[in-house]
Amino acid sequence: MDGMCFRFSRGHSQGNNPFDTVDCSLTIFSARVFTYIFEILQGDRSSVILCDDIFGASPIRVQKLGNLDGMHVRKNSLHDNWDDEHGYYKYHLGEVLDGHYRITAGSGKGVFSTVVQAKDLKAGKNDPEEVAIKIICNEKERYKSGKREVSVLEKLSSADREDKRHCVRFISSFMYRDHLCLVLESLHMNLREVIKKFGRDIGLKLTAVRTYSKQLFIALKHLKDCSILHCDIKPDNILVNGSRNLLKLCDFGSALPAGINVITPVLVSRFYRAPEIILGLPYDHSLDMWSVGCCLYELYTGKILFPGGTNNGMLWLHMELKGPFPKKMLRKGAFTTQHFDQDLNFHATDENLMMKKAVNKLCMNVKPKGVGAKISSFAGEDPKMLSSFKDLLEKIFVLDPQKRLTVSQALSHPFITGK
Template identity: 95%
Template sequence: MGARSSDILCDDIFGVSPIRVQKSGNLEGMHVRKNSLRDNWDDEHGYYKYHLGEVLDGHYRITAGSGKGVFSTVVQAKDLKAGENDPEVAIKIICNEKERYKSGKREVSVLEKLSSADREDKRHCVRFISSFMYRDHLCLVLESLHMNLREVIKKFGRDIGLKLTAVRTYSKQLFIALKHLKDCSILHCDIKPDNILVNGSRNMLKLCDFGSALPAGINDITPILVSRFYRAPEIILGLPYDHSLDMWSVGCCLYELYTGKILFPGGTNNGMLWLHMELKGPFPKKMLRKGAFTTQHFDQDLNFHATDENLVKKAVNKVCMNVKPSGVGPKISSFPGEDPKMLSRFKDLLEKIFVLDPQKRLTVSQALSHPFITGRSMGGRKCALLAELPGGRYHIRQYLS
């Protein structure tokens, strides 16, 4: 992805990092100060300035920084009360800002609901441990995992992807997570490789970062929900949305896992729609007529109107209505040692996920029963390890124990 990678992977769902003037007042135990410096433990934007060795809530000793999001900082810590039993945790420290606090409380509510419905921790959503207030920051304590899928792709499959057996293992786990979300009536609304964590053995993944999650049902229509490359067309067009928006995002992740490349790298929503149509053909007119934002991208005759700078340079406009869709298949190459039948099933799975009409898109139940996921039955208990193949590709080697 070259020198632009750090730029094109930015999340336009969040916009600019928050720089706001605090007002005095309280919000359920949160004391917001008038002091613009937030004393000396916050920076000017409300991020907590932690230091290594600091102990939070009396028993979480910070051991390392783990990243900085738009509205939070994540640190690794050791639970001093845990003894030898899984003492490592991740702590998400929410910015000291009223709206961010409210958003963090909603995330806590989502995590509590998901965890209470998964007592045995088998549904591949990050395990929530607790939350607490520390120096006016809401802190979320979560299980600590090794790396995210973006890092896995860069380290083990940059530009070439992972072995198909690894993709199948990860696919099934993602669909189990989607099934859990649906059972709990929750939309994740920001599934992407960065928000999927894997364990140290890289044989198990979990969905994380539920800061954008919404209850299933009637929600506000907005064209910037979900990070752009993983954004379903119904979001861009301004249509009602449900669990199918998360299925589209998962499909984008699976393609990226196998190929090492982003499927829809559009620079704008307009550019995204063009890429969608290049792959799957024109949108159903019935779908376009119902979109709240259709007129931003289509004329009164429902012909595509290119406003994206790159598309304008290419003189792309009404011609797209006559473009023959390529489909997913031609974009996926076969590599030595791949099972042709499994690869064919993978292509079929993606074709069924990338259906423009969300009402006709593959459901999570259908995904879990798809031949690519079920494969051949194997006796015994399956285990998996990430192993290297000739040519730099990696796969999850399965064996019976």
């Protein structure tokens, strides 16, 4: 594993980043939906955040108000200087969070959080010294969403004491200046960065893809065993270590309990969104399998498989690859009529920039290309392994989620076992 190789590319063209157009509505959706679902399930009638002032560097005055169910947090006006206008915490290098973690570097900024690298000043003999800290935005709904992510991470970590299931390790959480902070293990880079650095436009060697595939399937099995849907698997949310021989699934901010279906067309980042989501059908663990398939294709080719600009465009790309949708599936979709007529013929919607309006085009007799036709053979690759990889993807990209490859079948597939 330490000798894992990658193909390198030269002279890459400098184009626009396609991820500039990825839906941000998912995160907004998941935060609101989580609030609705879990408050109903748990009977949460509280409309305020409880802050224990032992967590903050500066005390927060907390005052009980009459017979209210909960507590009202009254902030000192100086707290306004801690955040920017959007509620992101304005950290400083060298700052010590919770008297425990010294910030050493910034690591990224999400839709509702900031991630920093930090040194644990009180690390025990068996504790990691370097950690990543996800600082949730200072806003009530973001706090609630962050607490639910903590619950998911605690469940996944407690069910994986030996750290073999390829989900990021959760260490602890604390409050700091009105921000919920999640302490996680620190890894080197995400798969988006790996692809850009080592396989841009040409991808990685198939042996590396096989190693990553197996680890991702193990992570999916762990999610299934814990009855959790990730709901946002993409290269950005998969981290690798410094040797690039181990990966872990991260960012569970959009995760849902299996069995809870809120029908919405914006669940999962668009390029990795399964067709059942777009059509408005019930979903289960198979939606994460579809997303993993998209990642595996991208790892090997260096290209996005379904770069649709809209959900309508995504459905067209799905059909170009795999053919028409089963009519039984279309008849059950809550959003089918947005893309298909009463005879279940697909209507492609193109944005006419000259006329500045949508133009519908009737599309019939779609001839599927298949995944294999989109994957080229590279010199030095094992033909048998490549054929097995194509077969794996064909079985993942089945339009009907009930017939899609399961995680157990994936782990026993010849591409993974080498048999």
